[in-house]
Amino acid sequence: MTKKIVIDPVTRIEGHAKISIYLNDAGEVDDARFHVVEYRGFEKFCEGRPFTEMAGITARICGICPVSHLLASAKTGDKILAVKIPATAEKLRRLMNLGQITQSHALSFFHLSSPDWLLGWDSDPAQRNLFGLIAADPDLARAGIRLRQFGQTVIELLGAKKIHAAWAVPGGVRSPLSAGGVAWIRERLPESRATVKMALDLFKNLMGSLTTEIEQFGQFPSLFMGLVGKNGLWEHYGGHIRFTDSEGNIVADGLSEDYYQDYLGEAVEKWSYLKFPYYKPLGYPDGIYRVGPLARVNICSSFGTSEANKELQEFRERAGGVATSSFFYHYARLLEILAALERIEQLIDDPDITSQRVRGNAGINQLEGIGVSEAPRGTLFHHYQVDENGLIQKVNLIIATGQNNLAMNKTVAQIAKHYIQGTEITEGMLNRVEAGIRAFDPCLSCSTHAAGQMPLHVQLVGADGSVLNEVYWN
């Protein structure tokens, strides 16, 4: 008899999802699926709105990474206006994205994931969270919280003149950066860098004890996709799209977001609201690719800043070239925070950064626009079609978590096969399955445009549909 184990919902991720584990007659794991069960339909209710509102509307998809949508939307708006934005506006948008990457990665690493490996996979779930971490290692927890706060403050210094205002707008940004803001950032940078260094040392020391996780948490070949800058430098805002494979070969390069439909396909499965994007030339599901920190670190030639470059070299040595285990997402996140901090430093040293010339004005000059940016979780595409007056006719959003959908499913199946035998379900095993998902730091609010957080629900279901065993954690 086939049995099914359901983990519903998955905790410590952004949003609501459920995992089903299918057992075969012998009680071994046959397959596992990561379902996204909520749907919000943002794309639909944008229709008929002025395109200038899109930055504000899509920023509401998610409370965790509003900046990513803001930037992708503003870039799409630039295309509809057909303007090149002022140089300082681009620098400020970059600064905000770097602040966003810092705060989001810090949240993922310190608050959401580190309790697993610092407190132990099988430790008491009631304590296996940020509060448990504060009790066990207050210095680390505090440093992590302050690092996230640094990133958030960078964002606020730029955009929070009014609460939740859409600061990045078609044509540029709404307000410049003050000299006081620059000074604040400069003062807090050394502390932030020290925190990343501490986290990197900690993670590298732990790696010896995490070999099983590295092998089992989504270790498989796939393509990697993301933006790269000139000469293949690590990029988060501009540049062009690159695909590489797990040997590090460049599969496609210099791709423009304008033609994303030529190289990205979107498959749909009945059991999930999340679409399954794939690299078109390889077909579905062979065109599986990963995006986000791991992909960006794998596809780039270098970071272009000294400290991050040094760490990248070590990262590649430790991973044996291209990092194919999804567990390395955590490591890649730390590298990216370091790179972000170094780039923030470069930006605030630029005398141009406080220039007042930050917004260009124009009318509707193009009826279609596609914008792209790197969200902390991966490449984000916005695609709008407007009428003559600029009212939205059609919207398509391709979100980072969606693009990792195939890889997340593969990761869950791999972990389940390794850790689950028989019908006994231990909390520690299930936590590892969830952790496999957490490595991607998925944001399901964004990807299905859904929200919610609830306790854990595990079900063991027989082939006839009867529930054989059921466990709740509240």
Add this chain to the structure above:
Amino acid sequence: MSVRTLTINNIPVAVEEGKTILEAAKEADIHIPTLCHLDGVSDVGACRLCLVEVENINKLLPACVTQVTEEMVVHTNTPKLQEYRRMAVELIFAEGNHVCAICVANGNCELQDAAIQVGMDHTRFPYRFPERGVDVSHPQFGIDHNRCILCTRCVRVCDEIEGAHVWDVAQRGENCYIASGLSQPWGEVDACTSCGKCVDACPTGAIFRQGTTSAEKERDRAKLEFVVNARSKQEWTR
């Protein structure tokens, strides 16, 4: 010119004959919440926010269109009025599609201010979610009917101050909307002088300058006052 004496909230007030309760209250420094009232143009009593109680009269009266009478005893802030005012604001919210988070007027909106004033924390009425459109055919301005509360300030400003009468009220009841010209796209109405007075008059984000994004709307109310003063008092400087 004869004078009328009355009391508002037990304060004795004397005003010229023909003044409204709202004007009398203002002279006595008594605040009555309003939404459709706009200094410089006529009053129509559309929003019912200014309702007051007058002793020996069995119904609530809108202060903006009710003239004072001798010995009138007015109350502006009884528990009953507070309840009715809150209800009036809740109904306005439930009637249209007011999404503050993405609105150009967020943080600078008289409807939001009214909600705060009357202590509205939620609405007890189900939202109607009507299907309404956005007209951005005008080269500079746009009107989002979702955010319109039918106060008709735009209609009065355009007619009484600018003299263009681009706006009027079309249909009735729940189908009521603000129409431009002969219910044409705004951009096609020749009478429109693009003066922007309706943008300044609109209490919400319904009429806005194109290209403005959330919370960016600014109003130049002083401009309306200036035009009115210039006409009536020959004050030509600002």
